Each structure stands twice: as C-alpha cells, then as structure tokens.
Amino acid sequence: MLTDARLVAAKDLRIELRSRVTVSQVVPFAGLVLVLFGFALDANRPTLDLATSGLFWVTVLFVAIMAVQRSTAVETTDGARRALLLAGVEPGAVFIGKAVAVAVQLLTVEVVLVGGIVVFYGASIEEPFLLASTCLVATIGIAATGTLLGALVAGVRARETVLPILMLPVLAPVLLGATRAFDDALGSVAVNGWSWLAMLTGFTAINIALGVLAYGVLLEET
C-alpha cells in the first residue's frame, strides 16, 4: 500500500513540477491575495497584526481548492481513474498518494506565504516549532479532506463551484484551529497554541481514516 501511495504521489508531483502551475501561477496568486488583504485593511498595523493568522489560512484554503481541482483533473481528463482500477492499485493508496502530493504543494506555497507575512505584515515568529507543526498537521488535514471531496465531485458538470461549497464548511475547524495556533506562534494573541494543534491532529486523523475508507467506493462508482 505504501509503495503504491509513493508511486501515485511521485507521479502527481512530477506532473505538477512539469506543468509549473504551482510556481508560475499559484505562488503569485497567493502573494497577490496577501497584498490585496493588506490594501483592504488599509495597512493598519494593529488590525493587520490581529488578522495576520486568519488571512494566512484563508489564503491557504483558496490555494487548496485550486490544488485539489487540478489533482482531480489529472485523473479524469483521459480516463486514468478507470486505468487505476484495472491496474489493481489499492484505492486507499491512491488516496494517500494524491493527498500527499497536494500537501507538498500547499506546504511549498506556505513557505512563501510565511515569508510574505513577515515582510508585508511585519509578523515576527516567536515559536517556529509550533508554526511549523501547525503548518504540517493542518495542511495534511486540508489535503486529505480535499482529495476525498475532489473524488466525490469527479465527473460532475458543476464541480468547480460545488467543490468549494463542500470543502469550506468541513474545513472550518482547520481555519479556527490553525489560526489560533498561529496567533500563539506569532505572539499576536495570547492563546495556548498547542492545545489547538492537538485538535488539528484529531481532525487530520479522522479525515485520513474517512478517506482511506471511502475513496475506494467513490473511485469505483463515479
């Protein structure tokens, strides 16, 4: 199973690297959103300080929607889903592989975004370890949930609009949790970031389990 997952993840990442969408489109998009939020809040430092974590994660969610959409399209455009079934790859492995690939892309964007909030919003990183762990755990949770929902809308005509409708409410706890944990890591609001990280870990575990269980049913039937 892990071999298959690695195979799928490597394949997706290679496709992503080759198409250069992350580097040439997604990263500039994320940076732009960050700058626009700066304009919208009128470069008001105290407001920006309070809002930085939230803006960071809202941007990540936007990027996640785009990443999941591309990750799903890779399998649907030329009948690869069917070929995966014929090859006999474990659906759970396909799920894990694709989720890992999405997570890697998101983490890349997050590295740039962290640079962005330091430069544009003047954020200071008080607890780098908490910051990094939050990014890792929350991102895996987002990628897992998104990959499952992406398979759910595969082959549906209105999938571009439906995917965010399905993804965003389910990801609400991530937005709440990761934002609070970031508040702590950036020292902007006094909260216990570690307990939020524990909650995020729970979220991520639940959704990985759901994905491993349900991905096969969706691959099989849609």
Place this chain on the structure above:
Amino acid sequence: MTKLMTDDTIIDRQRGTGSRTTFWLGVVGLVGAIALVFLGFFVAPPDDFQKDAVRMIFIHVPMAILTYVAFSLTAIGSVAWLWKRSIWWDTVAHGAAEVGVMFSGLTLFTGSIWGRITWGTYWDWGDVRLVTTLILFLIMVGYLAVRSFDGDEAVNATRAAVIGLIGAANMPVVNRSVTWWSSRRTLHQKSSLVNGKIEGLTLFTLMFALVVFSIIMLWMLIHRFRISWLERQVSEGDLSEALTARRAEARAGMDRETEENK
C-alpha cells in the same frame, strides 16, 4: 416501521402520500400547534429579565434539538447505504437531510431574531451552538446539492452518503473547536434546560413544544419518504420501459441480420 412507511395499502399513487396514520398525526400536530400558540403566548409567564422575548424558546430550542435528531438520521442512513446498500435507509437519510436543513435554517433564523432582542445583535460569533449549527447547516446544504446532481441516482446516493459520513465524523471536532474559539466571549445562556432555571409553566410549554414539533417532523418525514418511494417506483417503471424499448431495438437488429444472411 418499514411496513408503516411502505405498505402497499398505504402508498397509492391515486391517493397520494397520506394514510390514516399520517392523517391523525397531522391532526394531532395541527391541534398541538394551535394549543402551543395559546400556551406560549398567553399561559406561560414572561421572564424576569427577557420579558416576552423568552417566548422564542418554545420554537428555537425544539428546532435546535430536532435539527440534531434529523442529522443523526441522515448519518445513520448514510452508513447503512454505504455498508448494506439499504435503499430504505438511503431514502430516510435524504428526507431527514431536507427536513434537517429546514429546521436548522429555522434554528438559525429564530436564534438571530432572539439574539437581536436580547443581546442587541443578530449574529454572535462567540456563540458555540449557533456557529456549530451554521457549519452543520452548510455541510448539509452541500449534501442536498450533491443529491441534485444529474446522472445516476445510486451514484449520487453514494456521494451524498460520503458527505453525511464526513459531516457526522467531523461534528465533534467542529463543536470542540467552536467551543474553544468562542470561550472568551460567549453571550449564549448556558443550556437553560439543564441548570433548572426554567420551571413550572414555561418548562411545561417547552416540553409540549418539543412533542408537537416532533410529531410535525415525523409527519413530514413520512410524507417525504413516501414521495421518494413513489419517485423510485416511477423511475423503476421508466427502467422497465427503457428495457422494453432497448429490446425492441435488438429485435429490429435481429430481423436485419436474418434478412442480410438469406
């Protein structure tokens, strides 16, 4: 229960989805609702602090409780569909999701009116139960959106069931996160039912309201179930028609073959 809902003598295309059971349920629900209006407005006393605004409790609280009952049914039905391919449960899950979306919509609506009167604001982000209900509402709107995709119904049932499952599995996390998130600034009163501050006629009216709304919900669920059941019968009719048409096509093909090979 299965028999109650699908008995042939009950479901009859000419007579619609009503039966003796639903007729009496409807009557009891209607009379109960009228009695509730009377009890709620004239019998139950106004609150010391909230004055007449407290009467909102008779709608808001039952709606909120039944929202969770409905969505639990959807979650159970989703699992039963994925696991056992139970069409009966799938139909229940779908109906319960529709009723649940309506009830949660009403919970949010009455909650925000009540909030406006007592807290001076329509929406309070610090309110755990309201925010949790909002997220649940949004997930279930997604559930219904998936149900309405065109294409194979069984496939959509599976898609929707996965959402039902995701929603149910994530509910504890949603609730936990909202609780922590809002703990610094909640306006919502602690559950008044539990701490025993409500008593006498107000408590009685609230319980009465819960029973009345439960009956109304059951009435809706049964009707909704029967509508789905009839729809299914119609589409099965479509299928046997389609099969007949397809086989006629085959017969024409067969005639053509014998003609050519003479």
Place this chain on the structure above:
Amino acid sequence: MPRGSDVGPAVSTDSVPGVCVVRLNAVVALLGRFPALAGVDLDISAGEVVLVQGPNGAGKSSLLRLCAGLLRPESGRAEVFGLDLATARSAVRRRVGLLGHDTALYDELTVEENLNFWAAASRVDRSAAVPALDRLGVSHRLHDVVVSKLSAGQRRRVAIAAVVMRRPELWLLDEPHAGLDQSGRDLVDELVIDAAAAGATVIMASHELDRTLDLAGRTVVVAGGMVVADRVQSGEGGIHAH
C-alpha cells in the same frame, strides 16, 4: 522465439482451449438509468478471437467494459475466468487488458514515465515497457517526449503498448484500429494474431469489418444491448450459423 511469446498471457492457468473465459447469461447493465446491456447471452472460450460488431450505441463498448469488470451487472449471471462479476470484479480487472476510447496517459509525463508508472501500478516489471513500445513501433527517440506533444496516432500506439505490457489473459480492444495509420493497423493485426497464438482470448469491437473479419474466428453482432447474431467464420471466409 516462438510466435507470440512476448505478448502471451503472463499466467495461463485458465487459458486452456475450450475453457469458458467469458460466460454471460441474460446480463443487464445500466449506464445511469439507460440499459446499455439489455440481456446479453454470450459464451467465449479460451483462445478465441471474437469480433463484436454492431451500430453505434448498440452496447459494444459496454459489453467490453462489463467483461473488464468495470460495469456492475444489474441482473443476470456474469462470469469472467469463472469469477462472478457481481462480487469479484477487482480480481477480474488485474487479468484483463482494456483498450478503450481514452488512452489513460498523463499529458505532462513522457512516454517512458507513463509506461513506467502503469507498469509499477499493475505490478508488471519495468523492463516490459521498452519491448512493448518497440512492438508498437514507437521509436526510441519518442520515449522522452511528453505525451501531450505526441500525435494522436502515436499516442494511441503508446496506449496499446501499455496494454501489451500487462500481458493480459483477456484482451478487450475497443476500436483498436481507430486513429492509426496503415502500418499501425497492421501492427495491431499482428498483435491480435500473436496474442491468440499464445493462448490469450481476444474480444474486439470494430467498424473495420474488412480487416477484422479475417482476423476473428467468430463474429458476434450486437444491437439494442443484446446479442442478435453469432457466427463462426470458416477458413475460406464462408459464414455458418453458430
């Protein structure tokens, strides 16, 4: 090297001549609500080369997909390799090779990367990729070209190579000649002959009757989701009722 040894089935336990590879009995299968197959009866023995013929929308592709274990039989009894398609579809899938309308190749990956991926995914040795490409006449110069840059015909050849590489026991070819030039079509014909010689079973759907009639020992005519005629060709091209 004996004829067909490079395309024959990797495992040939069930491919003893005379053994039923496909056995369909009143099979109905739905695409959404549409009965694509409306009661198919069909027995195919190991080693047969069967041409499935019929007008557009007759159910040819659905029949192939059913045999590949991708379509669930709604009613009736369907077995491939003696495995029930209602319950054991995933066991069937590993043993068949399906060439559909899609090529199932990833645009951004090179020819070689694509085949390596599908080889690893299907538990086939990587070393099978290059001979399979050679077999389809895909020149080595194209191995490092991304698939999106290939012509439609080249792409089709790569897709066929991906099927060859799996060395399936049952070949399901949906319009295998479509989109290929003359030499490509000849290669497909050779492939079918060799696969059958090596003990594999071939079912192909095609409009190209002049080509495939000679290739196939048997023609099954499909219309309205049912088998409406079933003929065995004799050596001289004469037709007898089956």
